[in-house]
Amino acid sequence: MDLSFFADKLSAGLTQLHYGDQPTALYEPIRYIMGLGGKRIRPLLTLLGAHLFTDDLDPIIKPALATEVFHNFTLLHDDIMDQAPLRRGQPTVHEKWNANVAILSGDVMLVRAYELFLDVRPELLPQVLRRFSQTAAEVCEGQQWDMNFETESEVSIEQYLDMIRLKTAVLLGFALELGALLGGSTQEDADHLRQFGTDIGLAFQLRDDLLDVYGDAATFGKRVGGDIVSDKKTFLLLTAQAQANPAQRAELARYIGQPVTDTAAKVEAVRAIYDELAIRSQTEALINTYFQDALHHLERVAAPTDRKEPLRLLALQLMERES
Protein backbone atom coordinates (compact mmCIF):
# COMPACT_ATOMS: atom_id res chain seq x y z
CA MET A 1 0.00 0.00 0.00
CA ASP A 2 1.75 3.15 -1.13
CA LEU A 3 1.48 6.71 0.13
CA SER A 4 -0.97 7.78 -2.57
CA PHE A 5 -3.60 5.41 -1.12
CA PHE A 6 -3.56 7.40 2.12
CA ALA A 7 -3.19 10.78 0.41
CA ASP A 8 -6.26 10.07 -1.73
CA LYS A 9 -8.33 9.25 1.34
CA LEU A 10 -7.31 12.59 2.86
CA SER A 11 -8.07 14.56 -0.29
CA ALA A 12 -11.54 13.07 -0.39
CA GLY A 13 -12.05 13.85 3.29
CA LEU A 14 -10.84 17.43 2.87
CA THR A 15 -13.36 18.20 0.14
CA GLN A 16 -16.16 17.10 2.49
CA LEU A 17 -15.26 19.45 5.34
CA HIS A 18 -17.81 22.18 5.89
CA TYR A 19 -16.54 25.24 7.73
CA GLY A 20 -19.65 27.44 7.53
CA ASP A 21 -21.49 29.74 5.12
CA GLN A 22 -22.46 33.15 6.48
CA PRO A 23 -20.94 35.69 6.81
CA THR A 24 -18.79 34.88 3.79
CA ALA A 25 -16.01 37.21 5.03
CA LEU A 26 -15.57 34.75 7.91
CA TYR A 27 -15.70 31.46 6.04
CA GLU A 28 -14.37 32.20 2.55
CA PRO A 29 -10.81 32.83 3.85
CA ILE A 30 -10.88 29.38 5.49
CA ARG A 31 -11.79 27.68 2.23
CA TYR A 32 -9.14 29.81 0.52
CA ILE A 33 -6.21 28.89 2.77
CA MET A 34 -7.27 25.23 3.03
CA GLY A 35 -7.42 25.18 -0.78
CA LEU A 36 -3.89 26.48 -1.28
CA GLY A 37 -2.61 22.94 -1.07
CA GLY A 38 0.50 21.78 0.71
CA LYS A 39 1.84 18.35 1.45
CA ARG A 40 -0.80 17.47 4.10
CA ILE A 41 2.01 15.81 6.06
CA ARG A 42 0.32 15.96 9.46
CA PRO A 43 -2.89 14.09 8.60
CA LEU A 44 -0.81 11.69 6.50
CA LEU A 45 1.27 10.91 9.58
CA THR A 46 -1.91 10.29 11.58
CA LEU A 47 -3.26 7.84 9.01
CA LEU A 48 0.07 6.05 8.68
CA GLY A 49 0.36 5.87 12.46
CA ALA A 50 -3.12 4.39 12.75
CA HIS A 51 -2.51 1.96 9.89
CA LEU A 52 0.24 0.29 11.93
CA PHE A 53 -2.52 -1.07 14.15
CA THR A 54 -5.78 -1.09 12.19
CA ASP A 55 -7.30 -1.30 8.71
CA ASP A 56 -10.35 0.71 9.76
CA LEU A 57 -9.12 4.14 8.70
CA ASP A 58 -12.42 5.85 7.87
CA PRO A 59 -13.23 6.99 11.44
CA ILE A 60 -9.71 8.47 11.63
CA ILE A 61 -9.98 10.80 8.63
CA LYS A 62 -11.77 13.64 10.44
CA PRO A 63 -9.51 13.77 13.53
CA ALA A 64 -6.51 13.42 11.18
CA LEU A 65 -7.70 16.51 9.30
CA ALA A 66 -8.08 18.41 12.59
CA THR A 67 -4.30 18.81 12.76
CA GLU A 68 -4.27 20.07 9.15
CA VAL A 69 -6.94 22.69 9.94
CA PHE A 70 -5.01 23.63 13.09
CA HIS A 71 -1.74 23.87 11.14
CA ASN A 72 -3.34 26.17 8.57
CA PHE A 73 -4.82 28.28 11.38
CA THR A 74 -1.29 28.80 12.72
CA LEU A 75 -0.05 29.72 9.23
CA LEU A 76 -2.89 32.24 8.87
CA HIS A 77 -2.14 33.97 12.18
CA ASP A 78 1.66 33.68 11.80
CA ASP A 79 1.41 35.38 8.40
CA ILE A 80 -0.31 38.38 10.02
CA MET A 81 2.40 38.57 12.69
CA ASP A 82 5.20 38.18 10.13
CA GLN A 83 3.46 40.56 7.68
CA ALA A 84 4.04 37.91 5.02
CA PRO A 85 2.67 38.86 1.59
CA LEU A 86 2.62 35.35 0.12
CA ARG A 87 1.73 31.84 1.24
CA ARG A 88 2.37 28.99 -1.19
CA GLY A 89 2.87 31.59 -3.91
CA GLN A 90 -0.57 33.18 -3.39
CA PRO A 91 -1.59 36.32 -1.45
CA THR A 92 -1.95 35.72 2.28
CA VAL A 93 -5.42 36.10 3.82
CA HIS A 94 -4.60 39.43 5.51
CA GLU A 95 -3.37 40.75 2.13
CA LYS A 96 -6.31 39.44 0.11
CA TRP A 97 -8.87 40.54 2.73
CA ASN A 98 -7.48 42.37 5.78
CA ALA A 99 -5.89 41.69 9.16
CA ASN A 100 -9.21 41.71 11.04
CA VAL A 101 -10.69 39.11 8.72
CA ALA A 102 -7.52 37.03 9.11
CA ILE A 103 -7.64 37.18 12.91
CA LEU A 104 -11.31 36.19 13.08
CA SER A 105 -11.21 33.51 10.38
CA GLY A 106 -8.24 32.01 12.17
CA ASP A 107 -10.13 31.98 15.45
CA VAL A 108 -13.00 30.06 13.95
CA MET A 109 -10.54 27.63 12.30
CA LEU A 110 -9.22 26.75 15.75
CA VAL A 111 -12.79 26.07 16.86
CA ARG A 112 -13.39 23.91 13.78
CA ALA A 113 -10.18 21.98 14.49
CA TYR A 114 -11.51 21.05 17.93
CA GLU A 115 -14.87 20.08 16.43
CA LEU A 116 -13.19 17.60 14.08
CA PHE A 117 -12.11 15.57 17.12
CA LEU A 118 -15.58 15.22 18.60
CA ASP A 119 -16.49 11.97 16.87
CA VAL A 120 -13.54 10.25 18.53
CA ARG A 121 -14.69 7.41 20.81
CA PRO A 122 -15.81 9.03 24.10
CA GLU A 123 -13.39 6.99 26.21
CA LEU A 124 -10.45 8.36 24.17
CA LEU A 125 -11.72 11.92 23.78
CA PRO A 126 -10.42 13.48 27.02
CA GLN A 127 -6.90 12.16 26.46
CA VAL A 128 -6.87 13.15 22.78
CA LEU A 129 -8.08 16.68 23.52
CA ARG A 130 -5.72 17.08 26.46
CA ARG A 131 -2.76 16.14 24.30
CA PHE A 132 -3.99 18.26 21.39
CA SER A 133 -4.49 21.28 23.66
CA GLN A 134 -1.05 20.86 25.20
CA THR A 135 0.44 20.63 21.71
CA ALA A 136 -1.52 23.65 20.46
CA ALA A 137 -0.29 25.77 23.38
CA GLU A 138 3.28 24.59 22.72
CA VAL A 139 3.01 25.65 19.08
CA CYS A 140 1.93 29.13 20.27
CA GLU A 141 4.87 29.16 22.70
CA GLY A 142 7.23 28.29 19.84
CA GLN A 143 5.87 31.16 17.73
CA GLN A 144 6.31 33.58 20.64
CA TRP A 145 9.91 32.43 21.21
CA ASP A 146 10.54 32.83 17.48
CA MET A 147 9.28 36.43 17.64
CA ASN A 148 11.24 37.08 20.85
CA PHE A 149 14.46 35.86 19.19
CA GLU A 150 14.15 38.51 16.48
CA THR A 151 15.02 41.21 18.99
CA GLU A 152 17.21 39.24 21.39
CA SER A 153 20.94 39.64 20.89
CA GLU A 154 21.92 36.35 22.53
CA VAL A 155 20.14 33.20 21.43
CA SER A 156 21.79 29.86 22.17
CA ILE A 157 21.69 26.87 19.82
CA GLU A 158 19.84 24.99 22.55
CA GLN A 159 17.20 27.73 22.73
CA TYR A 160 16.84 27.66 18.95
CA LEU A 161 16.38 23.89 18.87
CA ASP A 162 13.80 24.15 21.63
CA MET A 163 11.95 26.84 19.67
CA ILE A 164 11.70 24.73 16.49
CA ARG A 165 10.73 21.72 18.61
CA LEU A 166 7.76 23.70 19.96
CA LYS A 167 6.86 25.59 16.80
CA THR A 168 7.13 22.70 14.33
CA ALA A 169 8.07 19.32 15.75
CA VAL A 170 5.55 18.72 18.53
CA LEU A 171 2.62 18.92 16.11
CA LEU A 172 4.17 16.27 13.87
CA GLY A 173 4.72 14.20 17.01
CA PHE A 174 1.13 14.68 18.09
CA ALA A 175 -0.18 13.75 14.63
CA LEU A 176 1.51 10.35 14.95
CA GLU A 177 0.54 9.84 18.58
CA LEU A 178 -3.06 10.61 17.61
CA GLY A 179 -2.98 8.01 14.87
CA ALA A 180 -1.52 5.43 17.24
CA LEU A 181 -4.12 6.09 19.95
CA LEU A 182 -7.02 6.01 17.49
CA GLY A 183 -5.61 2.86 15.89
CA GLY A 184 -5.67 1.16 19.27
CA SER A 185 -1.96 1.09 20.13
CA THR A 186 -0.50 0.81 23.61
CA GLN A 187 0.63 4.03 25.31
CA GLU A 188 4.23 2.85 24.92
CA ASP A 189 3.90 2.54 21.13
CA ALA A 190 2.08 5.88 20.98
CA ASP A 191 5.01 7.45 22.85
CA HIS A 192 7.55 5.93 20.46
CA LEU A 193 5.58 7.21 17.49
CA ARG A 194 5.31 10.66 19.03
CA GLN A 195 9.08 10.74 19.46
CA PHE A 196 9.55 9.47 15.90
CA GLY A 197 7.38 12.37 14.70
CA THR A 198 9.10 14.95 16.87
CA ASP A 199 12.53 13.86 15.61
CA ILE A 200 11.31 13.99 12.02
CA GLY A 201 9.92 17.47 12.71
CA LEU A 202 13.24 18.73 14.04
CA ALA A 203 15.08 17.24 11.05
CA PHE A 204 12.43 18.70 8.73
CA GLN A 205 12.90 22.23 10.09
CA LEU A 206 16.71 21.98 9.96
CA ARG A 207 16.39 20.79 6.37
CA ASP A 208 14.30 23.92 5.75
CA ASP A 209 17.04 26.11 7.23
CA LEU A 210 19.59 24.35 5.03
CA LEU A 211 17.53 24.66 1.86
CA ASP A 212 17.19 28.38 2.46
CA VAL A 213 20.94 28.73 2.03
CA TYR A 214 21.91 25.78 -0.16
CA GLY A 215 18.66 25.01 -1.98
CA ASP A 216 18.13 25.30 -5.69
CA ALA A 217 16.11 28.47 -6.35
CA ALA A 218 14.14 26.75 -9.11
CA THR A 219 12.91 23.87 -6.93
CA PHE A 220 12.89 25.48 -3.46
CA GLY A 221 10.11 27.89 -4.35
CA LYS A 222 11.22 30.60 -1.93
CA ARG A 223 14.03 33.05 -2.52
CA VAL A 224 17.31 31.37 -1.61
CA GLY A 225 19.15 33.27 1.13
CA GLY A 226 16.00 34.83 2.59
CA ASP A 227 16.97 33.85 6.13
CA ILE A 228 20.40 35.45 5.69
CA VAL A 229 18.92 38.67 4.28
CA SER A 230 16.48 38.95 7.21
CA ASP A 231 19.17 38.12 9.84
CA LYS A 232 17.09 35.12 10.93
CA LYS A 233 18.83 33.34 13.80
CA THR A 234 18.82 29.84 12.30
CA PHE A 235 20.84 26.82 13.38
CA LEU A 236 23.29 27.69 10.59
CA LEU A 237 23.88 31.28 11.70
CA LEU A 238 24.00 30.50 15.42
CA THR A 239 26.49 27.68 14.82
CA ALA A 240 28.63 29.91 12.61
CA GLN A 241 28.60 32.68 15.22
CA ALA A 242 29.56 30.19 17.93
CA GLN A 243 32.46 28.70 15.95
CA ALA A 244 33.78 31.76 14.08
CA ASN A 245 37.36 32.92 14.61
CA PRO A 246 37.83 36.64 15.31
CA ALA A 247 38.16 37.50 11.60
CA GLN A 248 35.06 35.52 10.67
CA ARG A 249 33.17 36.99 13.61
CA ALA A 250 34.03 40.51 12.43
CA GLU A 251 32.99 39.67 8.85
CA LEU A 252 29.63 38.28 10.08
CA ALA A 253 29.13 41.38 12.22
CA ARG A 254 29.59 43.56 9.13
CA TYR A 255 26.47 42.02 7.62
CA ILE A 256 24.23 40.56 10.33
CA GLY A 257 22.08 43.13 12.11
CA GLN A 258 23.38 45.91 9.87
CA PRO A 259 21.49 47.85 7.21
CA VAL A 260 22.73 46.25 3.98
CA THR A 261 21.70 47.43 0.54
CA ASP A 262 23.52 44.80 -1.55
CA THR A 263 21.68 41.74 -0.27
CA ALA A 264 23.25 39.44 -2.89
CA ALA A 265 26.70 40.35 -1.56
CA LYS A 266 25.46 39.73 1.98
CA VAL A 267 24.18 36.26 1.11
CA GLU A 268 27.45 35.45 -0.67
CA ALA A 269 29.64 36.69 2.20
CA VAL A 270 27.71 34.87 4.91
CA ARG A 271 27.57 31.68 2.86
CA ALA A 272 31.35 31.90 2.35
CA ILE A 273 31.84 31.85 6.11
CA TYR A 274 29.38 28.95 6.42
CA ASP A 275 31.52 27.10 3.86
CA GLU A 276 34.74 27.83 5.72
CA LEU A 277 33.18 26.46 8.91
CA ALA A 278 31.60 23.45 7.19
CA ILE A 279 28.21 24.52 8.51
CA ARG A 280 26.44 22.55 5.79
CA SER A 281 27.92 19.22 6.79
CA GLN A 282 27.44 19.97 10.48
CA THR A 283 23.76 20.69 9.84
CA GLU A 284 23.42 17.55 7.74
CA ALA A 285 25.04 15.58 10.54
CA LEU A 286 22.50 16.89 13.05
CA ILE A 287 19.64 16.17 10.65
CA ASN A 288 20.97 12.64 10.31
CA THR A 289 21.21 12.24 14.07
CA TYR A 290 17.54 13.16 14.45
CA PHE A 291 16.64 10.94 11.52
CA GLN A 292 18.45 7.93 13.00
CA ASP A 293 16.87 8.58 16.38
CA ALA A 294 13.48 8.72 14.65
CA LEU A 295 14.06 5.38 12.94
CA HIS A 296 15.19 3.89 16.22
CA HIS A 297 11.84 4.82 17.80
CA LEU A 298 9.96 3.45 14.80
CA GLU A 299 11.80 0.15 15.09
CA ARG A 300 10.70 -0.25 18.67
CA VAL A 301 7.00 0.07 17.81
CA ALA A 302 5.26 -3.31 18.05
CA ALA A 303 3.79 -3.44 14.53
CA PRO A 304 4.56 -5.44 11.37
CA THR A 305 7.65 -4.20 9.51
CA ASP A 306 5.82 -3.93 6.18
CA ARG A 307 3.24 -1.64 7.79
CA LYS A 308 6.06 0.65 8.90
CA GLU A 309 7.39 0.97 5.35
CA PRO A 310 5.20 3.94 4.25
CA LEU A 311 6.23 5.87 7.40
CA ARG A 312 9.91 5.19 6.76
CA LEU A 313 9.42 6.23 3.15
CA LEU A 314 7.64 9.47 4.04
CA ALA A 315 10.32 10.33 6.61
CA LEU A 316 13.00 9.70 3.98
CA GLN A 317 11.19 11.91 1.46
CA LEU A 318 10.98 14.70 4.02
CA MET A 319 14.71 14.39 4.73
CA GLU A 320 15.78 14.33 1.10
CA ARG A 321 13.32 16.90 -0.23
CA GLU A 322 14.64 19.76 -2.31
CA SER A 323 11.64 22.02 -1.68
Add this chain to the structure above:
Amino acid sequence: MDLSFFADKLSAGLTQLHYGDQPTALYEPIRYIMGLGGKRIRPLLTLLGAHLFTDDLDPIIKPALATEVFHNFTLLHDDIMDQAPLRRGQPTVHEKWNANVAILSGDVMLVRAYELFLDVRPELLPQVLRRFSQTAAEVCEGQQWDMNFETESEVSIEQYLDMIRLKTAVLLGFALELGALLGGSTQEDADHLRQFGTDIGLAFQLRDDLLDVYGDAATFGKRVGGDIVSDKKTFLLLTAQAQANPAQRAELARYIGQPVTDTAAKVEAVRAIYDELAIRSQTEALINTYFQDALHHLERVAAPTDRKEPLRLLALQLMERES
Protein backbone atom coordinates in the same frame (compact mmCIF):
# COMPACT_ATOMS: atom_id res chain seq x y z
CA MET B 1 -28.29 31.51 49.26
CA ASP B 2 -27.41 34.87 47.80
CA LEU B 3 -25.35 35.72 44.72
CA SER B 4 -22.19 36.45 46.69
CA PHE B 5 -21.99 32.77 47.72
CA PHE B 6 -21.60 31.81 44.06
CA ALA B 7 -19.43 34.79 43.17
CA ASP B 8 -17.00 33.90 45.97
CA LYS B 9 -16.68 30.34 44.69
CA LEU B 10 -15.82 31.71 41.24
CA SER B 11 -13.28 34.20 42.58
CA ALA B 12 -11.52 31.42 44.44
CA GLY B 13 -11.56 29.23 41.33
CA LEU B 14 -10.23 32.03 39.13
CA THR B 15 -7.17 32.58 41.31
CA GLN B 16 -6.30 28.90 40.93
CA LEU B 17 -6.27 28.87 37.13
CA HIS B 18 -2.81 28.37 35.66
CA TYR B 19 -2.39 29.54 32.08
CA GLY B 20 1.34 28.91 31.63
CA ASP B 21 4.69 30.44 32.47
CA GLN B 22 7.15 30.76 29.60
CA PRO B 23 7.48 32.77 27.41
CA THR B 24 6.10 35.51 29.64
CA ALA B 25 5.08 37.61 26.60
CA LEU B 26 2.56 34.85 25.84
CA TYR B 27 1.13 34.24 29.31
CA GLU B 28 1.43 37.57 31.14
CA PRO B 29 -1.23 39.22 28.90
CA ILE B 30 -3.66 36.43 29.81
CA ARG B 31 -3.18 37.03 33.54
CA TYR B 32 -3.49 40.77 32.84
CA ILE B 33 -6.81 40.67 31.01
CA MET B 34 -8.29 38.03 33.32
CA GLY B 35 -7.25 40.26 36.23
CA LEU B 36 -9.03 43.36 34.94
CA GLY B 37 -12.19 42.21 36.65
CA GLY B 38 -15.69 42.41 35.25
CA LYS B 39 -18.95 41.01 36.51
CA ARG B 40 -18.13 37.34 35.72
CA ILE B 41 -21.74 37.00 34.59
CA ARG B 42 -21.20 33.96 32.37
CA PRO B 43 -19.67 31.59 34.94
CA LEU B 44 -22.18 32.92 37.48
CA LEU B 45 -25.00 31.87 35.15
CA THR B 46 -23.43 28.42 34.81
CA LEU B 47 -23.26 27.94 38.58
CA LEU B 48 -26.79 29.25 39.10
CA GLY B 49 -28.05 27.00 36.31
CA ALA B 50 -26.37 23.97 37.87
CA HIS B 51 -27.61 24.87 41.36
CA LEU B 52 -31.19 24.43 40.16
CA PHE B 53 -30.46 20.70 40.04
CA THR B 54 -27.52 19.94 42.32
CA ASP B 55 -25.63 21.07 45.42
CA ASP B 56 -22.37 19.60 44.16
CA LEU B 57 -20.97 22.73 42.53
CA ASP B 58 -17.23 22.13 42.92
CA PRO B 59 -16.82 20.01 39.75
CA ILE B 60 -18.63 22.77 37.82
CA ILE B 61 -16.28 25.63 38.72
CA LYS B 62 -13.67 24.88 36.03
CA PRO B 63 -16.06 24.41 33.09
CA ALA B 64 -17.96 27.48 34.32
CA LEU B 65 -14.74 29.49 34.12
CA ALA B 66 -14.12 28.18 30.57
CA THR B 67 -16.79 30.57 29.27
CA GLU B 68 -15.16 33.44 31.19
CA VAL B 69 -11.75 32.68 29.64
CA PHE B 70 -13.43 32.38 26.23
CA HIS B 71 -15.29 35.67 26.73
CA ASN B 72 -12.06 37.46 27.63
CA PHE B 73 -10.37 35.90 24.59
CA THR B 74 -13.05 37.47 22.40
CA LEU B 75 -12.58 40.83 24.13
CA LEU B 76 -8.83 40.62 23.56
CA HIS B 77 -9.16 39.91 19.82
CA ASP B 78 -12.13 42.28 19.35
CA ASP B 79 -10.08 45.09 20.91
CA ILE B 80 -7.37 44.57 18.26
CA MET B 81 -9.96 44.66 15.49
CA ASP B 82 -11.69 47.73 16.94
CA GLN B 83 -8.34 49.41 17.74
CA ALA B 84 -9.72 50.05 21.22
CA PRO B 85 -7.25 51.81 23.54
CA LEU B 86 -8.97 50.92 26.82
CA ARG B 87 -10.68 47.90 28.36
CA ARG B 88 -12.31 48.33 31.76
CA GLY B 89 -10.45 51.63 32.09
CA GLN B 90 -7.00 50.05 31.57
CA PRO B 91 -4.82 49.84 28.45
CA THR B 92 -5.82 47.01 26.11
CA VAL B 93 -3.32 44.17 25.57
CA HIS B 94 -2.37 45.31 22.06
CA GLU B 95 -1.68 48.81 23.47
CA LYS B 96 0.25 47.62 26.52
CA TRP B 97 2.22 45.01 24.50
CA ASN B 98 1.53 44.91 20.76
CA ALA B 99 -0.92 43.43 18.25
CA ASN B 100 1.15 40.28 17.66
CA VAL B 101 1.28 39.50 21.36
CA ALA B 102 -2.47 40.12 21.56
CA ILE B 103 -3.21 37.77 18.66
CA LEU B 104 -1.08 34.95 20.04
CA SER B 105 -2.11 35.31 23.70
CA GLY B 106 -5.71 35.25 22.56
CA ASP B 107 -5.09 32.07 20.58
CA VAL B 108 -3.69 30.28 23.59
CA MET B 109 -6.62 31.54 25.72
CA LEU B 110 -9.01 29.78 23.34
CA VAL B 111 -6.98 26.60 23.82
CA ARG B 112 -7.07 27.03 27.62
CA ALA B 113 -10.85 27.56 27.48
CA TYR B 114 -11.23 24.17 25.81
CA GLU B 115 -8.90 22.57 28.36
CA LEU B 116 -11.10 23.78 31.23
CA PHE B 117 -13.88 21.52 29.94
CA LEU B 118 -11.83 18.34 29.90
CA ASP B 119 -12.68 17.21 33.44
CA VAL B 120 -16.37 17.11 32.52
CA ARG B 121 -17.76 13.57 32.86
CA PRO B 122 -16.74 11.68 29.66
CA GLU B 123 -20.34 10.80 28.77
CA LEU B 124 -21.24 14.52 28.69
CA LEU B 125 -18.03 15.79 27.10
CA PRO B 126 -18.88 15.38 23.39
CA GLN B 127 -22.21 17.18 23.76
CA VAL B 128 -20.73 19.96 25.91
CA LEU B 129 -17.87 20.57 23.48
CA ARG B 130 -20.13 20.39 20.45
CA ARG B 131 -22.42 23.03 21.91
CA PHE B 132 -19.48 25.14 23.08
CA SER B 133 -17.84 24.98 19.64
CA GLN B 134 -21.08 25.89 17.91
CA THR B 135 -21.50 28.82 20.28
CA ALA B 136 -17.89 29.93 19.83
CA ALA B 137 -18.27 29.95 16.05
CA GLU B 138 -21.52 31.92 16.38
CA VAL B 139 -19.77 34.54 18.53
CA CYS B 140 -17.15 34.91 15.76
CA GLU B 141 -19.98 35.20 13.21
CA GLY B 142 -21.57 37.95 15.30
CA GLN B 143 -18.30 39.87 15.45
CA GLN B 144 -17.89 39.56 11.66
CA TRP B 145 -21.46 40.81 11.06
CA ASP B 146 -20.78 43.70 13.44
CA MET B 147 -17.69 44.65 11.40
CA ASN B 148 -19.58 44.19 8.12
CA PHE B 149 -22.35 46.53 9.32
CA GLU B 150 -19.84 49.36 9.80
CA THR B 151 -19.50 49.72 6.03
CA GLU B 152 -22.94 48.55 4.91
CA SER B 153 -25.42 51.31 4.12
CA GLU B 154 -28.54 49.22 4.66
CA VAL B 155 -28.82 47.21 7.87
CA SER B 156 -32.27 46.07 8.98
CA ILE B 157 -33.40 45.96 12.61
CA GLU B 158 -33.80 42.21 12.19
CA GLN B 159 -30.20 41.89 11.02
CA TYR B 160 -29.03 43.97 13.96
CA LEU B 161 -30.93 41.84 16.48
CA ASP B 162 -29.50 38.71 14.89
CA MET B 163 -26.00 40.17 15.15
CA ILE B 164 -26.28 40.91 18.88
CA ARG B 165 -27.87 37.51 19.40
CA LEU B 166 -24.76 35.88 17.91
CA LYS B 167 -22.17 38.24 19.32
CA THR B 168 -23.50 38.46 22.88
CA ALA B 169 -26.61 36.45 23.67
CA VAL B 170 -25.74 32.90 22.58
CA LEU B 171 -22.79 32.74 24.99
CA LEU B 172 -25.02 33.70 27.93
CA GLY B 173 -27.47 31.06 26.72
CA PHE B 174 -24.71 28.47 26.49
CA ALA B 175 -23.42 29.34 29.97
CA LEU B 176 -26.84 28.44 31.42
CA GLU B 177 -27.30 25.36 29.24
CA LEU B 178 -23.87 24.17 30.40
CA GLY B 179 -24.83 24.59 34.03
CA ALA B 180 -28.05 22.70 33.48
CA LEU B 181 -26.35 19.79 31.70
CA LEU B 182 -23.60 19.51 34.31
CA GLY B 183 -26.17 19.77 37.08
CA GLY B 184 -27.98 16.78 35.64
CA SER B 185 -31.06 18.43 34.10
CA THR B 186 -33.19 17.04 31.31
CA GLN B 187 -32.53 18.30 27.77
CA GLU B 188 -35.87 20.13 27.89
CA ASP B 189 -34.88 22.08 31.00
CA ALA B 190 -31.44 22.78 29.52
CA ASP B 191 -33.18 24.20 26.43
CA HIS B 192 -35.45 26.45 28.52
CA LEU B 193 -32.45 27.73 30.44
CA ARG B 194 -30.54 28.37 27.22
CA GLN B 195 -33.47 30.42 25.93
CA PHE B 196 -33.71 32.25 29.25
CA GLY B 197 -30.02 33.15 28.90
CA THR B 198 -30.31 34.15 25.26
CA ASP B 199 -33.25 36.45 26.03
CA ILE B 200 -31.37 38.00 28.94
CA GLY B 201 -28.39 38.48 26.62
CA LEU B 202 -30.47 40.31 24.04
CA ALA B 203 -32.03 42.50 26.73
CA PHE B 204 -28.56 43.08 28.22
CA GLN B 205 -27.13 44.30 24.90
CA LEU B 206 -30.14 46.55 24.21
CA ARG B 207 -29.73 47.97 27.72
CA ASP B 208 -26.11 48.68 26.76
CA ASP B 209 -27.25 50.53 23.62
CA LEU B 210 -29.71 52.53 25.74
CA LEU B 211 -27.15 53.40 28.41
CA ASP B 212 -24.82 54.71 25.74
CA VAL B 213 -27.35 57.42 24.92
CA TYR B 214 -29.33 57.85 28.13
CA GLY B 215 -26.88 56.64 30.78
CA ASP B 216 -25.42 58.78 33.51
CA ALA B 217 -21.82 59.60 32.54
CA ALA B 218 -20.68 59.21 36.15
CA THR B 219 -21.99 55.66 36.59
CA PHE B 220 -21.87 54.33 33.01
CA GLY B 221 -18.08 54.42 32.87
CA LYS B 222 -17.89 54.96 29.11
CA ARG B 223 -18.40 58.28 27.35
CA VAL B 224 -22.13 58.84 26.90
CA GLY B 225 -23.04 59.19 23.23
CA GLY B 226 -20.04 57.20 21.97
CA ASP B 227 -22.25 55.09 19.69
CA ILE B 228 -23.78 58.25 18.17
CA VAL B 229 -20.37 59.85 17.61
CA SER B 230 -19.09 56.72 15.85
CA ASP B 231 -22.26 56.28 13.72
CA LYS B 232 -22.77 52.85 15.29
CA LYS B 233 -25.85 51.20 13.83
CA THR B 234 -27.58 50.35 17.11
CA PHE B 235 -31.20 49.39 17.67
CA LEU B 236 -31.85 53.03 18.59
CA LEU B 237 -30.40 54.51 15.41
CA LEU B 238 -31.88 51.88 13.08
CA THR B 239 -35.33 52.33 14.65
CA ALA B 240 -35.07 56.11 14.39
CA GLN B 241 -34.02 55.88 10.75
CA ALA B 242 -36.91 53.53 10.02
CA GLN B 243 -39.52 55.75 11.70
CA ALA B 244 -38.23 59.24 10.90
CA ASN B 245 -40.37 61.65 8.91
CA PRO B 246 -38.66 63.40 5.96
CA ALA B 247 -37.47 66.33 8.12
CA GLN B 248 -36.07 64.03 10.81
CA ARG B 249 -34.48 61.81 8.17
CA ALA B 250 -32.73 64.84 6.66
CA GLU B 251 -31.58 65.99 10.10
CA LEU B 252 -30.17 62.51 10.87
CA ALA B 253 -28.44 62.46 7.49
CA ARG B 254 -26.73 65.75 8.35
CA TYR B 255 -24.91 64.01 11.19
CA ILE B 256 -24.75 60.26 10.61
CA GLY B 257 -22.02 59.17 8.22
CA GLN B 258 -20.77 62.74 7.86
CA PRO B 259 -17.52 64.22 9.13
CA VAL B 260 -18.62 66.17 12.21
CA THR B 261 -16.29 68.29 14.32
CA ASP B 262 -18.73 69.33 17.05
CA THR B 263 -19.51 65.88 18.43
CA ALA B 264 -21.44 67.28 21.42
CA ALA B 265 -23.84 68.99 19.01
CA LYS B 266 -24.14 65.75 17.04
CA VAL B 267 -25.04 63.76 20.17
CA GLU B 268 -27.57 66.41 21.19
CA ALA B 269 -29.19 66.59 17.75
CA VAL B 270 -29.49 62.83 17.33
CA ARG B 271 -30.79 62.40 20.86
CA ALA B 272 -33.41 65.10 20.18
CA ILE B 273 -34.72 63.04 17.28
CA TYR B 274 -34.68 59.91 19.44
CA ASP B 275 -36.78 61.83 21.98
CA GLU B 276 -39.26 63.00 19.33
CA LEU B 277 -39.69 59.40 18.18
CA ALA B 278 -39.86 57.96 21.71
CA ILE B 279 -36.96 55.65 20.91
CA ARG B 280 -36.15 55.27 24.59
CA SER B 281 -39.54 53.87 25.54
CA GLN B 282 -39.62 51.69 22.43
CA THR B 283 -36.24 50.22 23.37
CA GLU B 284 -37.36 49.74 26.97
CA ALA B 285 -40.47 47.98 25.70
CA LEU B 286 -38.37 45.57 23.63
CA ILE B 287 -36.03 44.96 26.57
CA ASN B 288 -39.08 44.18 28.67
CA THR B 289 -40.44 41.80 26.05
CA TYR B 290 -37.19 39.82 26.10
CA PHE B 291 -37.13 39.96 29.89
CA GLN B 292 -40.67 38.62 30.19
CA ASP B 293 -39.91 35.92 27.65
CA ALA B 294 -36.83 35.00 29.69
CA LEU B 295 -38.87 34.71 32.90
CA HIS B 296 -41.44 32.61 31.07
CA HIS B 297 -38.72 30.10 30.14
CA LEU B 298 -37.36 30.12 33.69
CA GLU B 299 -40.82 29.37 35.08
CA ARG B 300 -41.10 26.30 32.88
CA VAL B 301 -37.90 24.76 34.25
CA ALA B 302 -38.66 21.86 36.57
CA ALA B 303 -36.77 23.06 39.64
CA PRO B 304 -37.79 24.47 43.05
CA THR B 305 -38.92 28.11 42.91
CA ASP B 306 -36.57 29.18 45.71
CA ARG B 307 -33.61 27.81 43.72
CA LYS B 308 -34.64 30.00 40.79
CA GLU B 309 -34.59 33.14 42.91
CA PRO B 310 -30.88 34.00 42.45
CA LEU B 311 -31.26 33.66 38.66
CA ARG B 312 -34.31 35.92 38.63
CA LEU B 313 -32.43 38.38 40.82
CA LEU B 314 -29.33 38.39 38.59
CA ALA B 315 -31.49 38.88 35.49
CA LEU B 316 -33.25 41.80 37.17
CA GLN B 317 -29.92 43.37 38.14
CA LEU B 318 -28.73 43.09 34.55
CA MET B 319 -31.92 44.74 33.29
CA GLU B 320 -31.90 47.59 35.77
CA ARG B 321 -28.18 48.25 35.80
CA GLU B 322 -26.97 51.78 35.28
CA SER B 323 -23.49 50.72 34.18
